[in-house]
Amino acid sequence: xxxxxxxxxxxxxxxxxxxxxxxxxxxxxxxxxxxxxxxxxxxxxxxxxxxxxxxxxxxxxxxxxxxxxxxxxxxxxxxxxxxxxxxxxxxxxxxxxxxxxxxxxxxxxxxxxx
Amino acid sequence: xxxxxxxxxxxxxxxxxxxxxxxxxxxxxxxxxxxxxxxxxxxxxxxxxxxxxxxxxxxxxxxxxxxxxxxxxxxxxxxxxxxxxxxxxxxxxxxxxxxxxxxxxxxxxxxxxxxxxxxxxxxxxxxxxxxxxxxxxxxxxxxxxxxxxxxxxxxxxxxxxxxxxxxxxxxxxxxxxxxxxxxxxxxxxxxxxxxxxxxxxxxxxxxxxxxxxxxxxxxxxxxxxxxxxxxxxxxxxxxxxxxxxxxxxxxxxxxxxxxxxxxxxxxxxxxxxxxxxxxxxxxxxxxxxxxxxxxxxxxxxxxxxxxxxxxxxxxxxxxxxxxxxxxxxxxxxxxxxxxxxxxxxxxxxxxxxxxxxxxxxxxxxxxxxxxxxxxxxxxxxxxxxxxxxxxxxxxxxxxxxxxxxxxxxxxxxxxxxxx
Numbered sequence: 001x002x003x004x005x006x007x008x009x010x011x012x013x014x015x016x017x018x019x020x021x022x023x024x025x026x027x028x029x030x031x032x033x034x035x036x037x038x039x040x041x042x043x044x045x046x047x048x049x050x051x052x053x054x055x056x057x058x059x060x061x062x063x064x065x066x067x068x069x070x071x072x073x074x075x076x077x078x079x080x081x082x083x084x085x086x087x088x089x090x091x092x093x094x095x096x097x098x099x100x101x102x103x104x105x106x107x108x109x110x111x112x113x114x
Numbered sequence: 115x116x117x118x119x120x121x122x123x124x125x126x127x128x129x130x131x132x133x134x135x136x137x138x139x140x141x142x143x144x145x146x147x148x149x150x151x152x153x154x155x156x157x158x159x160x161x162x163x164x165x166x167x168x169x170x171x172x173x174x175x176x177x178x179x180x181x182x183x184x185x186x187x188x189x190x191x192x193x194x195x196x197x198x199x200x201x202x203x204x205x206x207x208x209x210x211x212x213x214x215x216x217x218x219x220x221x222x223x224x225x226x227x228x229x230x231x232x233x234x235x236x237x238x239x240x241x242x243x244x245x246x247x248x249x250x251x252x253x254x255x256x257x258x259x260x261x262x263x264x265x266x267x268x269x270x271x272x273x274x275x276x277x278x279x280x281x282x283x284x285x286x287x288x289x290x291x292x293x294x295x296x297x298x299x300x301x302x303x304x305x306x307x308x309x310x311x312x313x314x315x316x317x318x319x320x321x322x323x324x325x326x327x328x329x330x331x332x333x334x335x336x337x338x339x340x341x342x343x344x345x346x347x348x349x350x351x352x353x354x355x356x357x358x359x360x361x362x363x364x365x366x367x368x369x370x371x372x373x374x375x376x377x378x379x380x381x382x383x384x385x386x387x388x389x390x391x392x393x394x395x396x397x398x399x400x401x402x403x404x405x406x407x408x409x410x411x412x413x414x415x416x417x418x419x420x421x422x423x424x425x426x427x428x429x430x431x432x433x434x435x436x437x438x439x440x441x442x443x444x445x446x447x448x449x450x451x452x453x454x455x456x457x458x459x460x461x462x463x464x465x466x467x468x469x470x471x472x473x474x475x476x477x478x479x480x481x482x483x484x485x486x487x488x489x490x491x492x493x494x495x496x497x498x499x500x501x502x503x504x505x506x507x508x509x510x511x512x513x514x515x516x517x518x519x520x521x522x523x524x525x526x527x528x529x530x531x532x533x
Binding site: 026028032033041044045046047078 | 191192193195
């Protein structure tokens, strides 16, 4: 088993009503639960606020977010375990972010042998 | 709310659950003082408790272990709020009540401790209110509650209401606890008042929750619920306008709640399935006879005596023996009634019960033996447990004093002393 990070990008559209938020959250909980039940969750992760700051370069300049286009803003992460990247990709297809035109970036954790 | 929060926090964090509920109520008092009560106060309280719970979970998730089953949902913000939300949903709450009820009725606690816990945790009674219900002191009750809560918090988890075997094993204890709770309200010895309608209401509410669960909806529970309905239907008539106890024979039956009687009949019919004949069936049957009699004179005492005969076989007790003897007296006359009372084996416990002496007094009065009756009623009066009982028994004492034979004797002696 190897570990992969899911980075959820974009998929945040307009001002959803409380009921819509509720529905979306329910989908997340269902999806994450199904991954957990199959033993793929290493760390469920956290959602991220859309605001933030960017600290850049040697000069360490600090600017306010957004620091990417809306469709690229990372909205959260999850750490999963899967046989290989193909399985990780397959598992990610159930992610609710995809339904609102978001994306899941699937990144293998680097194994460092020192 | 405590039941639901205990489900989320885990039974070992019972005290934390109570704190959160306490907080919600305190907040309510402060906010509502300034802004007035909201349209839906219970929803407001629930929402506040829910948000407080979220705060606690976030703050303490590294420091504490919460309910193990739920902990994976509590770690991540993805699932934290939705999970808590789901647990506060209406169906979940009913389940929580049931779960807590069953958890309180555990075999390591005496039945009095079980009922105490139910009153305190599920019905939200304060220590004083519980002490009042059981005619006990504040400190004794507090000790009992603390000990019982320790036992409860020490159990590894809340009772699992989905395991049918365990459920059915513990169900009789839960039914008994609810029966005692209702009884306390209906017949209770509270020094304040003879009837605690709120205890009856709570018992009925929790029995209804029990009936909504497929495993709880057994004939015995239906019979228990029916019994409660019949008794509760008669509550409006038991105290007259001045707050005095009135006997079954004097009650204004038009005050009885016809709808509750109808509900009792419906539930009793539902309890007739299967071959189980429990004490609840019999008590409900007796209560039904009374509730359906339009006037005291029309009561089917024959039927009642037969039911008491059966009840003495199923669950013999001195009080039931007394009630049976009274019924016999109604059916066959005061001589037979007195005879039946005197035949009750081991009457020591009964002699501390005011209505034992009152029953003797009643029958002696009907036989015209006023002095004897007077003695009995005075003995009963000494044992009265609250103002309403005292007034009632004082009334019975005067009823003997004002009897014609006594006034005749007094006249005689007056004449005798003059001449």
